[in-house]
Amino acid sequence: MLLAIDTSTLTIGAAVCNADGVLSQASESGTRAHAELLAPAIEEALHAASSTPADLGAVVVGVGPGPFTGLRVGIVTAAVMGYTLGIPVHGICSLDAIAFEVATGHRDEVGPAGEFLVATDARRKEVYWAHYRLSDSAVGFTRVSDPAVNKAADLSADLAALPGFGAGPSLYSETLTPTQGPQNVSPAQLGLLGVLALADPAVVGAPILRDEQPLYLRRPDASAPPAPPAR
Amino acid sequence: MKHEPLVLGLETSCDETGVGIVRGITLLADAVASSVDEHARFGGVVPEVASRAHLQAMLPTIDRACQEAGIELRDLDAIAVTAGPGLAGALLVGVAAAKALSLSLGIPLYGVNHLGAHVSVDVLEHGPLPEPTMALLVSGGHSNLLLVPDVTHDIRSLGSTIDDAAGEAFDKVARVLGLPFPGGPHIDRVAKGGNRKAITFPRGLTAGKDMERHEFDYSFSGLKTSVARWVQAKEAAGEAVPVADVAASFQEAVVDVLTRKAVKACQANGVDHLLLGGGVAANSRLRALAQSRCDSASITMRVPRPALCTDNGAMVAALGSLMVAGGREPSALNLPAASSQPVELVQV
Numbered sequence: 001m002l003l004a005i006d007t008s009t010l011t012i013g014a015a016v017c018n019a020d021g022v023l024s025q026a027s028e029s030g031t032r033a034h035a036e037l038l039a040p041a042i043e044e045a046l047h048a049a050s051s052t053p054a055d056l057g058a059v060v061v062g063v064g065p066g067p068f069t070g071l072r073v074g075i076v077t078a079a080v081m082g083y084t085l086g087i088p089v090h091g092i093c094s095l096d097a098i099a100f101e102v103a104t105g106h107r108d109e110v111g112p113a114g115e116f117l118v119a120t121d122a123r124r125k126e127v128y129w130a131h132y133r134l135s136d137s138a139v140g141f142t143r144v145s146d147p148a149v150n151k152a153a154d155l156s157a158d159l160a161a162l163p164g165f166g167a168g169p170s171l172y173s174e175t176l177t178p179t180q181g182p183q184n185v186s187p188a189q190l191g192l193l194g195v196l197a198l199a200d201p202a203v204v205g206a207p208i209l210r211d212e213q214p215l216y217l218r219r220p221d222a223s224a225p226p227a228p229p230a231r
Numbered sequence: 232m233k234h235e236p237l238v239l240g241l242e243t244s245c246d247e248t249g250v251g252i253v254r255g256i257t258l259l260a261d262a263v264a265s266s267v268d269e270h271a272r273f274g275g276v277v278p279e280v281a282s283r284a285h286l287q288a289m290l291p292t293i294d295r296a297c298q299e300a301g302i303e304l305r306d307l308d309a310i311a312v313t314a315g316p317g318l319a320g321a322l323l324v325g326v327a328a329a330k331a332l333s334l335s336l337g338i339p340l341y342g343v344n345h346l347g348a349h350v351s352v353d354v355l356e357h358g359p360l361p362e363p364t365m366a367l368l369v370s371g372g373h374s375n376l377l378l379v380p381d382v383t384h385d386i387r388s389l390g391s392t393i394d395d396a397a398g399e400a401f402d403k404v405a406r407v408l409g410l411p412f413p414g415g416p417h418i419d420r421v422a423k424g425g426n427r428k429a430i431t432f433p434r435g436l437t438a439g440k441d442m443e444r445h446e447f448d449y450s451f452s453g454l455k456t457s458v459a460r461w462v463q464a465k466e467a468a469g470e471a472v473p474v475a476d477v478a479a480s481f482q483e484a485v486v487d488v489l490t491r492k493a494v495k496a497c498q499a500n501g502v503d504h505l506l507l508g509g510g511v512a513a514n515s516r517l518r519a520l521a522q523s524r525c526d527s528a529s530i531t532m533r534v535p536r537p538a539l540c541t542d543n544g545a546m547v548a549a550l551g552s553l554m555v556a557g558g559r560e561p562s563a564l565n566l567p568a569a570s571s572q573p574v575e576l577v578q579v
């Protein structure tokens with residue numbers, strides 16, 4: 001049994017999954033109160049799945065990219081739970097969870113070329129994004145480019161014209177191409193992707209599972225003051 | 232005899248990732264990872280840098296504390312964590328980690344006040360706190376005079392800084408004098424070779440009207456500016472700056488006001504115990520002057536060893552343990568990180 005956690009977008013929460021699918025999910029949307037809500041959501045999801053932390057065999061966590069403060073709440077929660085329970089913790093790029101939801105439920109919106117963009121809100125007029133292609137692998141997609149952060153207006157015309165998923169395209173609809181598909185990361189989709197990737201890491205390829213290091217993609221805002229006089 | 236609670240405390244309010252473990256009021260482990268070196272070139276703590284470092288240090292520090300204490304996490308009876316005040320993003324890492332521990336182990340969680348934890352830590356070294364105790368907490372983040380009838384739920388603020396914290400003034404003056412960050416230890420060291428009466432720097436909020444309105448408050452911003460001006464004037468005149476004398480005279484101005492008001496607060500409230508805490512309590516001149524003024528006023532001074540004065544997890548574990556022993560209700564799992572938590576709010 002696997003616990004999935006994501007705090008990289010405005011939907012934060014947890015899901016409990018196993019090989020049969022999603023047993024439970026508890027999440028809250030449109031919030032930035034990550035620290036307050038995540039632990040109760042995990043408790044609720046476990047309760048709804050009639051299980052306890054001791055029943056878990058692994059934790060998967062969305063490692064972003066996403067706004068740092070919230071992202072860390074999910075990652076440290078997953079890391080400490082895994083350590084305490086003595087079970088493995090795997091990171092998954094959060095954008096991959098949106099791509100998985102597109103590949104399993106929104107193929108008709110992608111169009112015949114099979115390529116699409118996932119872009120989420122990085123604030124400061126920027127988006128976290130990656131370029132994807134539908135495939136017939138077990139997870140249904142391949143990531144074409146590594147996740148990156150750029151101004152929405154700076155994406156190439158080809159990328160900007162691709163059907164766009166995540167909150168980014170609707171935020172920047174003058175440059176990107178929004179669809180009706182998923183806007184935020186669903187913990188349940190992340191969990192299903194985790195189940196598939198863990199069942200057969202070789203088939204779905206190395207890009208899905210990674211360590212639980214956050215994908216910050218940006219350096220901290222900090223500048224050194226002018227050097228003090230030497231004395 | 233009732234089994235004494237085994238409590239793990241987490242501290243991430245600034246740049247130290249602290250994990251402490253206590254049984255009752257016995258210290259078993261105090262593991263601290265500091266990101267101070269990563270901030271040095273910025274001349275102050277950079278919040279995002281601190282938050283990133285907390286995430287990296289969390290598991291290794293928990294692991295180290297368990298090894299030091301010779302316990303398994305499943306032996307724990309409760310978790311305590313600093314809920315505030317502090318840097319919001321930094322606090323969140325500790326609060327989330329504490330919730331994950333509480334949830335995974337099925338044990339109660341106490342979200343506690345950082346300042347209350349600074350007061351509590353001395354029980355690990357010098358036994359139960361007299362009630363009430365007066366506490367003077369001074370660090371880079373705080374300068375507070377607290378009247379503490381019961382550290383688990385009744386802490387009263389008598390005064391605090393109205394501008395910079397004392398430790399901040401040390402950092403800024405160190406910078407003016409070309410000494411490294413953090414400034415406290417360097418000023419203390421350099422001042423030993425200087426004359427503390429060489430220059431009379433201003434004592435903030437100690438005269439006339441100020442004393443009426445801010446009897447037990449502090450102000451270090453004017454002092455800091457005055458030191459900078461004094462140094463600039465020397466330099467403009469082409470004279471050498473007597474670094475040791477400036478450091479000693481500045482330090483004297485700070486510790487004079489700190490201790491004078493602390494002793495006065497004890498006398499005004501009929502309290503005969505003064506506890507020092509916070510990183511600046513490691514300052515040798517502050518300890519010496521506080522001791523001699525307490526002696527003259529027949530006040531017993533308590534001060535934990537320097538490693539327990541700076542931010543650490545043991546102090547949080549100590550307060551958590553006192554709360555368990557005192558039968559306090561645990562916090563809810565949705566407790567927030569409260570970056571500007573008032574000192575009177577001992578538990579969240």
Ligand SMILES: [Zn+2]
Pocket residue numbers: 345349370372509510541542
């Ligand atoms: Zn402190």
